[in-house]
Amino acid sequence: MKQQLKKYIHRYVDFSDAELDAFIAKMELIKLEKKKFILEEGEICHHQYFLLEGLVHTFYLDQDGNERTSSFALENWWFTSLESYIKQSPSFYSIQTIEPCVFLKIAKTDLDALFDTIPNLEKFFRLMAQNMVIALQRRTDIYQKMISKERYEYFRRNFPEFFQRVPQYLIASYLEITPEYLSSLRNSK
Amino acid sequence: MKQQLKKYIHRYVDFSDAELDAFIAKMELIKLEKKKFILEEGEICHHQYFLLEGLVHTFYLDQDGNERTSSFALENWWFTSLESYIKQSPSFYSIQTIEPCVFLKIAKTDLDALFDTIPNLEKFFRLMAQNMVIALQRRTDIYQKMISKERYEYFRRNFPEFFQRVPQYLIASYLEITPEYLSSLRNSK
DNA sequence: GGGATTCCTTAAAGTATCTTAAGAAAGAAT
DNA sequence: ATTCTTTCTTAAGATACTTTAAGGAATCCC
Numbered sequence: 311m312k313q314q315l316k317k318y319i320h321r322y323v324d325f326s327d328a329e330l331d332a333f334i335a336k337m338e339l340i341k342l343e344k345k346k347f348i349l350e351e352g353e354i355c356h357h358q359y360f361l362l363e364g365l366v367h368t369f370y371l372d373q374d375g376n377e378r379t380s381s382f383a384l385e386n387w388w389f390t391s392l393e394s395y396i397k398q399s400p401s402f403y404s405i406q407t408i409e410p411c412v413f414l415k416i417a418k419t420d421l422d423a424l425f426d427t428i429p430n431l432e433k434f435f436r437l438m439a440q441n442m443v444i445a446l447q448r449r450t451d452i453y454q455k456m457i458s459k460e461r462y463e464y465f466r467r468n469f470p471e472f473f474q475r476v477p478q479y480l481i482a483s484y485l486e487i488t489p490e491y492l493s494s495l496r497n498s499k
Numbered sequence: 500m501k502q503q504l505k506k507y508i509h510r511y512v513d514f515s516d517a518e519l520d521a522f523i524a525k526m527e528l529i530k531l532e533k534k535k536f537i538l539e540e541g542e543i544c545h546h547q548y549f550l551l552e553g554l555v556h557t558f559y560l561d562q563d564g565n566e567r568t569s570s571f572a573l574e575n576w577w578f579t580s581l582e583s584y585i586k587q588s589p590s591f592y593s594i595q596t597i598e599p600c601v602f603l604k605i606a607k608t609d610l611d612a613l614f615d616t617i618p619n620l621e622k623f624f625r626l627m628a629q630n631m632v633i634a635l636q637r638r639t640d641i642y643q644k645m646i647s648k649e650r651y652e653y654f655r656r657n658f659p660e661f662f663q664r665v666p667q668y669l670i671a672s673y674l675e676i677t678p679e680y681l682s683s684l685r686n687s688k
Numbered sequence: 689g690g691g692a693t694t695c696c697t698t699a700a701a702g703t704a705t706c707t708t709a710a711g712a713a714a715g716a717a718t
Numbered sequence: 719a720t721t722c723t724t725t726c727t728t729a730a731g732a733t734a735c736t737t738t739a740a741g742g743a744a745t746c747c748c
Contacts, residue, residue: 432621439628447633
């Protein structure tokens with residue numbers, strides 16, 4: 311089970327077995343059904359999560375009470391409510407399972423302690439954060455330069471997995487359009 | 500001159516003087532006039548930059564040849580073309596001065612070598628990357644939840660500095676609207 | 689298997705934003 | 719000072735996208 315995370319980590323950094331084990335020992339395994347909250351808006355996020363199986367999304371509610379999805383996570387993705395986690399402040403976002411999920415979590419207090427003893431861990435999380443920056447910049451660009459129809463095509467082509475697994479109204483909210491308009495885009499071509 | 504960077508770093512991490520000096524010794528001081536390129540689209544970005552004075556923006560050209568600003572940097576901000584820098588691949592973005600600028604730069608080869616000898620540096624750049632993630636997430640949310648007029652008000656209120664220093668057509672490109680529409684927003688209230 | 693949710697589609701009317709084109713204002717260059 | 723270039727404004731017509739409202743299709747549940 312935790313083998314999957316070890317394999318993932320080795321793609322980025324050369325940990326010794328002892329280091330890796332010390333890290334992994336602090337991670338707790340969680341299973342959750344679909345449509346369950348991992349974190350609710352307003353709570354303080356104390357953990358970082360690594361998804362082993364399933365599908366998760368991070369969202370908030372706008373003034374009209376609509377869910378606005380800001381990101382998805384699939385197998386082998388890290389997720390958390392980063393600003394809340396770092397500042398230990400109330401989260402703007404909720405995190406919820408879309409499918410039944412299995413994931414690992416590690417507490418900020420544990421991870422911060424490990425940082426002091428395992429320099430490689432700093433490197434690993436630096437690389438993770440940099441990857442997030444790149445992904446976010448790409449997303450921003452795509453929204454800036456494409457109209458909805460192009461965004462839809464782009465994501466359908468580049469993340470076909472999502473489009474089979476995620477309900478349409480969530481895709482619409484991620485593409486920043488209404489479900490009605492998405493439906494018309496899908497059928498107009 | 501480099502004192503300014505030291506002060507900035509100490510806000511985040513406790514470096515020893517020796518560590519800090521080893522790091523700073525590898526940074527080179529550059530001065531540039533306004534409207535000069537620091538990096539051009541298609542080049543590989545070999546450096547990270549710390550802005551001491553002036554104003555810089557990162558942008559790309561869309562299909563119609565319009566500049567699309569994806570970020571600004573002011574005094575005491577780090578900037579680079581991150582994806583290009585990390586993967587050493589051609590940059591999607593150009594980086595250009597808006598005002599006359601003074602900045603420090605450090606080469607990837609030097610920084611990577613320093614990472615191996617100064618663990619604190621890993622931590623520092625991890626924190627920098629995390630801050631970028633937070634800033635980008637905020638930006639994404641604001642674009643998702645606000646219509647242009649609200650975005651304009653939001654940025655004008657929260658970053659008044661920009662609005663005095665940056666030409667309107669660049670603000671428009673950052674707000675993801677046309678200069679014409681920005682102009683009409685400004686005068687309609 | 690039937691009723692209740694939840695999700696997806698259709699269509700019409702309305703709105704935010706863009707495009708184009710032209711002129712005004714401001715800055716830079718000679 | 720005058721010209722040239724860059725930036726900002728105005729306005730009319732076009733279009734991408736939303737809102738509302740309703741019906742249809744899936745899925746969940748007892």
